[in-house]
Amino acid sequence: MGLGPSGGGSSSGSSDSNDDDDGRTDGDITEYGDSGGSKEDEDDSGGGAAAVAGATGAAASSAGGGAAGAAGVGGAGAAGGSGGSGSGSSGSENGEDEEAEDEKEGDDSESDDTECEEPEDGESEETEGDSDSDSFEDQENDQENDEEYDEDEEDTEEDEEEDEKEKEASIVVHTDPWDNTGWGMEPVLKHLQYTFGDRLEISYELAPVRTFDDPLHQAEKWRENAETHRIPTNEDVWKEEPPTSTKLSSRAFNAAKKQDEQLARNYLRRLRLAAQVKGRNIENRELLLDLAADVGLNKRRLAEDWDAVTLERTPEATEMPVMKVEIDNIPRTWKGRVEYERALAAFLGHTMEPEPVLQPLTKFVEEHGPVATEEVMEVFDLSRETATKKLRSSAEIRAVEFNCGTFWETV
Structure with missing residues (x-):
């Protein structure tokens, strides 16, 4: 006003x-x-x-009620890449290493008659299956942890926005x-x-x-x-x-x-x-x-x-x-x-x-009183006549007269 x-x-x-x-x-x-x-x-x-x-x-x-202005915000992102590495091997200058390798293979073939322990039927499959199961469970746990972390981040962002x-x-x-x-x-x-x-x-x-x-x-x-x-x-x-x-x-x-x-x-x-x-x-x-x-x-x-x-x-x-x-x-x-x-x-x-x-008029007067009629007019957007009428009609509010004007306080 x-x-x-x-x-x-x-x-x-x-x-x-x-x-x-x-x-x-x-x-x-x-x-x-x-x-x-x-x-x-x-x-x-x-x-x-x-x-x-x-x-x-x-x-x-x-x-x-109210009216509002609006403003937009923008953001930017960035991406990065990764590279790989390779390794190489070299052979001997003569065939000595190849002959030695052939002899070693021959010795291994001659020992085929010796007994060796073989896994019981299904053992390797079960072990492999357990490994796959554990890996799958770990993936699920990691995924759940990631989801919880994402939720925590979202909650934090919401709290910051609310503040x-x-x-x-x-x-x-x-x-x-x-x-x-x-x-x-x-x-x-x-x-x-x-x-x-x-x-x-x-x-x-x-x-x-x-x-x-x-x-x-x-x-x-x-x-x-x-x-x-x-x-x-x-x-x-x-x-x-x-x-x-x-x-x-x-x-x-x-x-x-x-x-x-x-x-x-x-x-x-x-x-x-x-x-x-x-x-x-x-x-x-x-x-x-x-x-x-x-x-x-x-x-x-x-x-x-x-x-x-x-x-x-x-x-x-x-x-x-x-x-x-x-x-x-x-x-x-x-x-x-x-x-x-x-x-x-x-x-x-x-x-x-x-x-x-x-805020009710009585509470306003109680909080700030004694208040001038003009303060009630301004805050509640009232004419002087209406403000005075409301103040005088309340049984909980009384007028206080000073040399320069009228103020109001709660009883």
Whole structure:
């Protein structure tokens, strides 16, 4: 579903070059590396619109359908040959060897009257028969072993193919708790995850530490971003208790990743809710430890891992978020905000087939809550009126009001 018209970035001067890019509301999808042609450019541009037109509705979670691209593979074989060898013999220069041979044959003929043991009747035949039988059985055993080996090879190949199908693409999101464009991308990333299921792996990595020198400028950018991504945002923190950098929250998130990847992901969302929805300055060690305990992280271990975290810093401007995407082993980079339809077109331009995860609304809210109405609208492809009606009609879901908007959580 579309998320409305794009908002413009702020033009006011600020020494915070790192977060100026946070104001971009519809970042370009750019690629890096040599992909071997212009096909990838077509995937992410106008050509992708045609794929979206036929697949966007079917790929939504509420529909359970999908569309797919296809690709062919080829192979080559080789054959080898073998050669033989021969041997020769030479005779004597005179006839002495021939005479000696004749004499030997004569001696042998004179001893014909001596008794010799002959095999009993049938003995040689039985022995020969046994030999043939053993040889035949060995051939059968070899054949069975070959068949079993071939079956094992086939099973291994099938397992490898199945593993490849399970994870055909990945998105690594480089972000931090104060990334407002990244906050607005959460519904889109959830929608992609529910569209492709286990075939798509989404993970989060910390972006370099940023500093903030102009709080009022940050407040203005957050307000502009919210007009585009529509996710409730509270910019009051920049007016009342502005942070000076992302140092402490970044350290806390990286320490959380040492414990558990999924809990760290839940922790990142909790930090964003505290900073960008409730308007709190989370750059406080004790507050960060308390919020970690809220999502199930071990507070004491987080404190122990705190000082062991190494943080990256960069003086260069960083557009947030930066997403390293890989589809069918072809890497690319997405920067800033990317609409669901454009991302979907990139996936459908390859061999990715939608495998929608039909998750009940209550389970979705329980897993990610509190969630904004806009997140339900995006993931389930619903209008605001329909989404609100479904949320309010559930006895297991209740509304949670914040200064910037309405969220939902399970009772």
